[in-house]
Amino acid sequence: MKDEYFQEQGLEVFLDKLRPQGRLELFANTQLECSVPDLAEFYANWNGTNAVVISEVNGKKLKFNAKDLGAILGVPAEGFDVYVWEDKTVLGTARLLQLTQTLSQQTRLKPPQSVKKGVMTSLHQLLF
Numbered sequence: 001m002k003d004e005y006f007q008e009q010g011l012e013v014f015l016d017k018l019r020p021q022g023r024l025e026l027f028a029n030t031q032l033e034c035s036v037p038d039l040a041e042f043y044a045n046w047n048g049t050n051a052v053v054i055s056e057v058n059g060k061k062l063k064f065n066a067k068d069l070g071a072i073l074g075v076p077a078e079g080f081d082v083y084v085w086e087d088k089t090v091l092g093t094a095r096l097l098q099l100t101q102t103l104s105q106q107t108r109l110k111p112p113q114s115v116k117k118g119v120m121t122s123l124h125q126l127l128f
Contacts, residue, residue: 022076
């Protein structure tokens with residue numbers, strides 16, 4: 001990963017957020033390898049319930065939560081499960097509408113709704 005590329009793309013904010021969280025090394029480590037067939041099998045068998053991910057790859061059953069995954073990857077995971085599974089209605093309708101309008105880049109939206117990743121700005125997609 002080259003910091004200069006992200007700065008050229010206007011994504012230095014993303015790097016600035018990763019550094020204090022201790023996640024920049026994981027994101028920047030190009031030595032980590034990923035088996036595409038294994039990843040496809042993982043997602044094909046994936047099931048998520050109560051903040052726990054369950055899957056199977058090459059006959060091995062996998063079961064983990066955000067805390068477990070943080071320990072495996074060596075990155076901080078505190079609060080991640082709350083962020084992902086949190087009931088967003090506690091923000092209130094006005095704040096949800098504002099977030100929906102910002103993320104979808106559609107200021108004329110009236111009811112809050114989910115936003116597909118493909119319509120987000122590149123920075124929002126990367127953070128997502």
